Amino acid sequence: MILSKIIANKKLELTAIKEETSIETLQAIIPTLPPPRPFGPALRLPGQVAIIAEAKKASPSKGIIRRQYAPEQLARAYEREGASAISVLTEEKFFLGHPTHLTLVKKATSIPVLRKDFIIDSYQIYESRVLGADAILLIAAALNREQLVEFQETAAGLGLSCLVEVHTESELTDVLSTGATVIGINNRNLNTFETDLRVTFNLRNLINNDQITVVSESGIKNHQDILELQKNGVHAVLVGEALVRCQDPGAGLNQLKGGRGPDDL
Numbered sequence: 274m275i276l277s278k279i280i281a282n283k284k285l286e287l288t289a290i291k292e293e294t295s296i297e298t299l300q301a302i303i304p305t306l307p308p309p310r311p312f313g314p315a316l317r318l319p320g321q322v323a324i325i326a327e328a329k330k331a332s333p334s335k336g337i338i339r340r341q342y343a344p345e346q347l348a349r350a351y352e353r354e355g356a357s358a359i360s361v362l363t364e365e366k367f368f369l370g371h372p373t374h375l376t377l378v379k380k381a382t383s384i385p386v387l388r389k390d391f392i393i394d395s396y397q398i399y400e401s402r403v404l405g406a407d408a409i410l411l412i413a414a415a416l417n418r419e420q421l422v423e424f425q426e427t428a429a430g431l432g433l434s435c436l437v438e439v440h441t442e443s444e445l446t447d448v449l450s451t452g453a454t455v456i457g458i459n460n461r462n463l464n465t466f467e468t469d470l471r472v473t474f475n476l477r478n479l480i481n482n483d484q485i486t487v488v489s490e491s492g493i494k495n496h497q498d499i500l501e502l503q504k505n506g507v508h509a510v511l512v513g514e515a516l517v518r519c520q521d522p523g524a525g526l527n528q529l530k531g532g533r534g535p536d537d538l
Contacts, residue, residue, distance in 0.1 A: 275333050275367075276463040280415055282366050283391050291396060299399040303431060310385040312408035312434035313455050315357045316486050316509040322499050323357035325387060325488065326526055327513030328378060330362070331369040334466035339517045344374040345381035350523030351516075355530060358385040358408070360511055372404050379405030387436060391415055398427050408434035408455075413444035414463050421451045436488060436511075445476050454485055457511065461491035468492030474505050496531045 316323045328344040328351075331337045348359045361378050362370035370390075379386045388406035392398065393415060401409050411424055425435050438457040439445045448456060458473045473489040480487055489502050490511040502510060512529060519525030 274464045275466060276414060279333075279364070279367050279391055280393060283364075283393055286365070287394055287396065290400075294400075296396050296399055299396075299403050302403050303399065306402065306405075309402070309407040309432045309434070310383075312358060312385040312387065312436075313486055315385050316455065316488065318357065318508075322503045322507060323509035324355070324526065324529065325358045325360050325509060325511040326351035326356040326516055326522075327360040327389065327511060328362065328374065329360075329368060329370070329389075329513045329517050331367075332466075332514070333367045335514065337369070338514055342369075345377040347517070347522055348378040348382045348386075350521075351526055352382045352384055354523045354526040356384065356526060357509065358387055360387040360389045360410075360513065362513075363388055363390045363404075372400070375401075375404045375406060379407075385434075392424065393420075395424060395427050398424060398431065398433065402431045402433060406433060408436055410457070411435050411437045412463070413437065413439045413448050418447045418451065421448060421453075425451060425453065438490065439476065440472060442476065442479065445479055449480070449482075449485075455488065456480065456485055457488040457490045459490045460493075470498060470501070473502060473507060477505050477507060493529075496529055499529065499531075 328347045330342040359378055361375040362368045363372045363375050364370050375388055385407040387408040388401045389410045428435050436455050436457045437448050437453040438459050439448050440459045458476045460470050460472045461468045468491050486508045488509045489507045493510050493512050494515045516522045516525045
């Protein structure tokens with residue numbers, strides 16, 4: 274199981290990171306930082322689906338996706354073509370990301386930045402705030418209900434938003450009971466890494482609260498997918514691989530939105 278391998282490695286990494294920088298050091302820096310950019314409101318666009326465009330070099334299932342990888346250049350192109358937010362992979366071993374990539378993207382753009390990583394410890398929430406994140410990803414498959422509640426409260430106390438990710442009906446039931454306001458439905462099975470958009474269609478029907486922003490994640494390849502998701506009441510999508518594989522990711526984003534772009538997408 275890929276997810277369990279990633280989490281086991283993350284625990285080892287955290288032990289070393291905490292020795293280098295204490296949580297008290299992070300807490301002392303946070304009051305000096307500007308407030309985070311609003312993430313949730315950026316994902317609600319009247320009459321259209323908002324796009325969270327992802328900066329990602331590699332994945333466990335596909336290997337290296339983009340060899341010439343400059344996250345800040347990707348982010349500038351995404352913002353120029355109308356992305357509502359940027360997602361930055363900061364996991365090092367399996368996705369070849371790095372925490373500094375998030376800081377580079379934050380400085381290069383003016384839209385909200387989501388830290389996409391495997392958060393299993395409240396330390397990482399403080400770290401995310403210091404790095405410049407406006408929002409963090411919380412994965413229901415990696416956390417129990419108590420952690421989901423605690424981590425959302427910690428994030429809120431720091432001004433951070435949470436994209437809380439689910440893949441199954443039982444995970445969604447748990448997450449709905451935590452008061453999550455932005456729920457990501459991951460079409461990718463984190464154990465097999467296969468994708469199926471029907472996961473979003475099925476789980477979206479179980480979310481009855483109009484105040485909850487629904488994000489479809491993974492496996493979104495073209496404008497037709499966006500239209501289908503919009504028809505099913507999805508407010509935003511998170512797209513990585515389909516854009517990062519494009520020779521011109523900005524043009525790829527434009528095409529994803531229904532404009533003219535390269536044939537890569």
